[in-house]
Amino acid sequence: MQEERLRYLLGLHLHGRTSAAEAEELNALLQDESKAALFIPILSEMMAASPAAADYDAGCWESVRQRILEADAGVQLAPQRRTWWKWAAAAVVAGILATGAWQYTHREKLPAAAVSMEGRYKNDVPPGGNRASLMLANGDVIDLDAAADGKLAQQGTTRISKLQDGQVAYNEDEDATVAAWNTLTTPRGGQFRLTLPDGTQVWLNAASSLRFPTAFVGKERIVELTGEAYFEVAKDAGKPFIVKAAGGMDVQVLGTHFNVAAYEEEPSSTVTLLEGAVTVNRQQLEPGQQAIRQNGHIRIRPADTEQAVAWKNGYFSFNDADITTVMKELERWYDIKVQYDTDASKLRFGGGIQRSLPLSSVLKILEKYQVKFRIDGRVITVIP
Incomplete structure (x- = not known):
């Protein structure tokens, strides 16, 4: 029933025929993030089934896109939900527009599938989920999927715990002078969240690995990454945080939010800065910029920050x-x-x-x- 109502309201909205009450009802539905699973497939289906699938009218569909974006400008949502609505609506519409444009340009009919x-x-x-394994300094491996909440291990003066929300946290019981190295690994179909000994938060994407010390001793906080991770680094002006990523990228920060994508099988690696300041192989990044390393060279370009961290969200x-x-x-x-x-x-x-x-x-x-x-x-x- 709710799916049909959302479909009906979206249909009115896309054709500019919503009343004030219907617009308010639609906005309320879109503020409910539990409806996100309905919104994108319904909008995709409606637009793909429209005349654009046969005779693309650029003016018509540009006006649809503008109406959705303008509607967003007039809706006062909480920051994270406002971002979701604008990003999801604009992205889906832009994607369908691109498809219509391709069809219009080529006018080619692909053959129907022989099988229903x-x-x-x-x-x-099924989709992936919170899955990871933790290798301790002595070589022992803990399956974090099966591990119960509470204390997992003790590494020197650092206590390792699994929290109720599924993440793993490292806490120093006292100042450490020697650190052991642990490795958190996510399989294909897995992701995981980790709190490092200094309070830095790390979200690890699928098929990724983070090697890190059980305590940050010395003048630097160094971790090693293969794959993709999003970092919210705890501020410590006297001890820079350094990510040594696969592909020869070194990211140095004091306290900031950024995403690193450095899969070994990919031809390029990227660092995307959302907040604060970082240097990538000694090149400075500002918020909203991305460093891309390809063929041994690094260049800086503007970034789509929401796209870079979409996986985390x-x-x-x-x-x-x-x-x-x-x-x-x-x-x-x-x-x-x-x-x-x-x-x-x-x-x-x-x-x-x-x-x-x-x-x-x-x-x-x-x-x-x-x-x-x-x-x-x-x-x-x-x-x-």
Whole structure:
């Protein structure tokens, strides 16, 4: 019932026919983040099923996009919810616009799938979750999924605990003079949150690894990262925090919020600064900037900060991404393997999708972009 009501209100809104009362009701629904799982698929479906799928009218769809963005400007939401509404609406609309533009330019009809959707989606894959393992200095490995809340281990003067919200925290019982090194590793299909001994908060994305000391002794706080992590570094003017990331990137900060993406299998690594100041291989970044390292060189460019940390906030975010980029993210989060039975390299994807959705729901949204999939266990095939 609520899904149909949201669909009805969105339909009125997209055509500029909402009354004041209906606009207020729609805004109330969109402020409820539990409705996010309904909003993006419904809007994608409505716009993909519209005339844009056959005869793209740039003026029409630009006016739709503007109405959504203008509506956001007039809605006073709490900061995090206001950001979600603007980002999600704009991203989905921009993505559907991009698809319509591609279809209009090429005028090519891709062949229909030989197998029905029911046949192609015989099984499903659940989304990833809080999964990780912790290797202690002596080589012991703790499965954090199975570990009970409370004290996990003692490393020197540092107590390691699993908290009720699922994260792991390191607390020094007294000033340490010697540190041991631990490693937190997330599998494909896992993510985890960690509080370091100095109070720094770290969110680790799927298929990532963070090596860190049980106490920060000496004049620097050094950690080593492979994969992707978001850091909120505790301020300590006398002891800089340094992230040594895969791919030869060294990030130095005193206290700030930033995201590092440095997967070994990727051709480039990025550091995106949200707050404070950092240096990347001695080059200064300002908030809203991103350092990208590719082919041994680093360049600084403006950043889409919301897109950079979308994974931490529970979303996939794509902006004119090719299918390989999209599927690599799905591979890591759903622990799947992707293979291709067709060339879909010309397609570009844009928009936001919740990471809490089962894989079949994500693939059905992506199929609005004139590509189809088949699920066979944990192997996903891109098909004609």
